[in-house]
Amino acid sequence: xxxxxxxxxxxxxxxxxxxxxxxxxxxxxxxxxxxxxxxxxxxxxxxxxxxxxxxxxxxxxxxxxxxxxxxxxxxxxxxxxxxxxxxxxxxxxxxxxxxxxxxxxxxxxxxxxxxxxxxxxxxxxxxxxxxxxxxxxxxxxxxxxxxxxxxxxxxxxxxxxxxxxxxxxxxxxxxxxxxxxxxxxxxxxxxxxxxxxxxxxxxxxxxxxxxxxxxxx
Amino acid sequence: xxxxxxxxxxxxxxxxxxxxxxxxxxxxxxxxxxxxxxxxxxxxxxxxxxxxxxxxxxxxxxxxxxxxxxxxxxxxxxxxxxxxxxxxxxxxxxxxxxxxxxxxxxxxxxxxxxxxxxxxxxxxxxxxxxxxxxxxxxxxxxxxxxxxxxxxxxxxxxxxxxxxxxxxxxxxxxxxxxxxxxxxxxxxxxxxxxxxxxxxxxxxxxxxxxxxxxxxx
DNA sequence: TGATAATTTGACCGGTTGGTAAACATTACA
DNA sequence: TGTAATGTTTACCAACCGGTCAAATTATCA
Numbered sequence: 001x002x003x004x005x006x007x008x009x010x011x012x013x014x015x016x017x018x019x020x021x022x023x024x025x026x027x028x029x030x031x032x033x034x035x036x037x038x039x040x041x042x043x044x045x046x047x048x049x050x051x052x053x054x055x056x057x058x059x060x061x062x063x064x065x066x067x068x069x070x071x072x073x074x075x076x077x078x079x080x081x082x083x084x085x086x087x088x089x090x091x092x093x094x095x096x097x098x099x100x101x102x103x104x105x106x107x108x109x110x111x112x113x114x115x116x117x118x119x120x121x122x123x124x125x126x127x128x129x130x131x132x133x134x135x136x137x138x139x140x141x142x143x144x145x146x147x148x149x150x151x152x153x154x155x156x157x158x159x160x161x162x163x164x165x166x167x168x169x170x171x172x173x174x175x176x177x178x179x180x181x182x183x184x185x186x187x188x189x190x191x192x193x194x195x196x197x198x199x200x201x202x203x204x205x206x207x208x209x210x211x212x213x214x215x216x217x
Numbered sequence: 218x219x220x221x222x223x224x225x226x227x228x229x230x231x232x233x234x235x236x237x238x239x240x241x242x243x244x245x246x247x248x249x250x251x252x253x254x255x256x257x258x259x260x261x262x263x264x265x266x267x268x269x270x271x272x273x274x275x276x277x278x279x280x281x282x283x284x285x286x287x288x289x290x291x292x293x294x295x296x297x298x299x300x301x302x303x304x305x306x307x308x309x310x311x312x313x314x315x316x317x318x319x320x321x322x323x324x325x326x327x328x329x330x331x332x333x334x335x336x337x338x339x340x341x342x343x344x345x346x347x348x349x350x351x352x353x354x355x356x357x358x359x360x361x362x363x364x365x366x367x368x369x370x371x372x373x374x375x376x377x378x379x380x381x382x383x384x385x386x387x388x389x390x391x392x393x394x395x396x397x398x399x400x401x402x403x404x405x406x407x408x409x410x411x412x413x414x415x416x417x418x419x420x421x422x423x424x425x426x427x428x429x430x431x432x433x434x
Numbered sequence: 435t436g437a438t439a440a441t442t443t444g445a446c447c448g449g450t451t452g453g454t455a456a457a458c459a460t461t462a463c464a
Numbered sequence: 465t466g467t468a469a470t471g472t473t474t475a476c477c478a479a480c481c482g483g484t485c486a487a488a489t490t491a492t493c494a
Contacts, residue, residue, distance in 0.1 A: 015441075015491080034338060038254035041482060053484080054442050062482065116337055116393075120330060121251060123395045130399035138400050155424060160401060161417035168389035169382050176333075176385070178340045182347035183355050184377060200378035204422070207372060232461085232471075258452060270454080271472055279452065441490065451480070460471065 020058055022048045024072060027065050032110040035117040036066055036125065063125070070118075070126055073111050074133075080104065081137060081163075086144040090153045091206060094166075098201050101170035106194045112174035138163060169201055237275055239265045241289060244282050249327035252334040253283055253342065280342070287335075287343055290328050291350075297321065298354055298380075303361040307370045308423060311383075315418050318387035323411045329391035355380060386418055 026048035030039045041062050045052040059065040080100035085093055105112055118126050138160065145159035173180060173194065184193065243265035247256045258279050262269040276282040297317035302310055322329055335343050355377070362376035390397060390411065401410065 013440080013491090019441090035252055035255060035334075038252060038338070040480085042480090051443055052482090053444085056483065057441070060483090113337060116333075117252075119393050119396045120333055120337065121255065123399070127395070127399070130396055134396075135400050135402065155420070157420060158413050158417045161414055162421075164389055164397065164400075164414075165386050165418070165421060168385040168393070172381055172385035176336050178344070179336045179347055179351075180381065182340075182344070183352050183381075185352065196375050197378050197381075200375045201382070203372070203374060204379075204382060236471090257450085259450090268473060269452090270474085273453065274471070277453090435494105437492100437494090439490105439492075441488100443486105443488075445485090445487105447482105447484075449481085452478100454477075455475090456473100457475100458471100458473075460469100462467100462469075464465100464467090 016058070019050070020068075022050075023055055023058055023065065024069050027069050028073070028110050028114060031066060031069060032113040032117065035121065036062075037121075066125060069114070070129070073114060074126075074129060077104070077108075077111055077115065078134070078137060081141055084141050084144065086147070090145075090148040094154075094162075094205060095202050098166055098170060098205060099198060101166060102173065102194060102198050102201065105170050105172075105174035106191070109174035109177060112171050116171065116175040166205070169204075170197075173197055233275070236267070237285075239267075240272055240275055240282065241286050244286050245290070245327050245331060248283060248286065249330040249334065252338065253279075254338075283342060286331070287346070290331060291343075291346055294321070294325075294328055294332065295351070295354060298358055301358050301361065303364070307362075307365040311371070311379075311422060312419055315383055315387060315422060316415060318383060319390065319411060319415050319418065322387050322389075322391035323408070326391035326394060329388050333388065333392040383422070386421075387414075390414055 023044070026044045027039075029047050030044045033039075034043075039062075041055065042052055044065070045055045048055060059068065080097055083100065084097055088096075115126075118124075119130075123130055142159035142163065145154075145162060148154050149156045149159070180193065240261070243261045244256075246264050247261045250256075251260075256279075258272065259269055261282070262272040265272060276285065297314055300317065301314055305313075332343075335341075336347075340347055359376035359380065362371075362379060365371050366373045366376070397410065
């Protein structure tokens with residue numbers, strides 16, 4: 001047989017799982033760094049440590065690899081938003097969401113850039129995911145937030161733009177990492193960056209910039 | 218002479234200025250939509266309405282075009298931050314900066330995406346600009362903000378992360394436009410999006426999410 | 435073990451890409 | 465007007481890219 005391929009076999013061989021794993025890891029590395037068009041199959045094969053035809057034995061096309069990668073990563077990427085709890089304390093929930101998102105920007109910057117690259121260029125490969133599962137999840141959580149504002153538990157605000165603001169501020173530290181580093185300079189290049197960001201963002205979202213304490217004098 | 222090129226001639230001919238203008242406009246369109254690597258010279262030539270060799274007569278290489286485009290756009294892109302006035306009212310200055318940045322995201326989304334694409338992929342072509350002029354400008358304005366916090370005019374906060382937060386939240390509406398549209402759905406597809414965002418962001422940065430008025434009941 | 439299926443590889447292909455060479459056309463200007 | 469500089473085009477190239485193919489190698493299991 002010349003075309004068993006992963007898709008046709010009922011059970012995954014040990015070797016299949018291992019190789020597909022290695023390929024997707026390499027694909028994440030390359031796609032996140034160069035975008036879909038900027039990435040080359042040779043590059044991915046090289047990072048995965050196998051020949052190009054061998055790689056194409058497991059994923060027929062570059063698009064198939066990208067699709068498989070998106071499918072695998074999207075779910076875990078949305079986990080923090082799913083954890084948003086309608087029953088919890090509003091301010092604590094938002095604070096916790098910010099913290100989780102920031103941790104993901106720190107620990108999984110490649111995943112963040114994978115989506116950023118895609119969305120930035122018009123989301124040609126993930127339009128359905130955006131309009132489908134993503135929108136539904138956001139709609140659901142926006143309703144939770146709206147209930148909180150109506151109950152007077154947090155300040156009245158547009159829940160969608162609140163979510164956008166949390167996304168953008170946290171993912172900024174993954175997507176625009178080089179810029180953040182360039183501006184902060186060598187001094188703050190360690191992990192302290194994320195702790196400072198966490199402190200700032202928690203305060204921003206909870207208190208805003210209005211003076212909350214009187215100056216010491 | 219076979220190599221007069223723009224660089225060699227002392228004075229720019231009328232025709233040179235016109236063509237270079239058209240080329241940079243087309244380059245902005247294509248680079249911002251596909252990134253440096255994703256853009257092709259043929260595409261740019263097509264959008265500019267001229268043949269590829271003709272285009273390469275004015276800019277020797279794809280890189281030269283990109284470089285010229287960056288140089289031209291970066292200055293105006295940083296204008297809002299330059300307008301940040303140390304003598305003004307702190308809260309009013311920040312509010313005004315947010316508004317300007319949001320207007321730029323609305324009116325010049327291509328410029329925003331041009332930089333976003335570049336930075337996202339590690340800023341291989343603008344590293345010097347980031348570490349040089351950008352960092353210096355940010356350092357200067359951060360000092361202004363720090364003075365405000367020390368004087369107790371606004372809440373104590375890290376000025377760098379404040380600037381990052383304003384950048385990310387405002388540019389989000391340009392860079393991640395398709396995602397914003399997908400999540401908001403058809404209903405809010407008009408310009409109202411930006412007015413809502415402006416209202417939300419002003420409130421967020423000034424007041425935070427803490428309840429500032431008692432619920433009506 | 436032997437045969438069958440699964441995996442891997444080198445050679446290759448057609449299309450695209452950034453860029454060039456040189457002939458041709460147009461403009462500027464003495 | 466004539467001519468030299470400037471601008472434009474057609475044809476082309478070498479490198480690269482996604483993907484194929486058939487042969488070779490390795491794993492599976494009766």
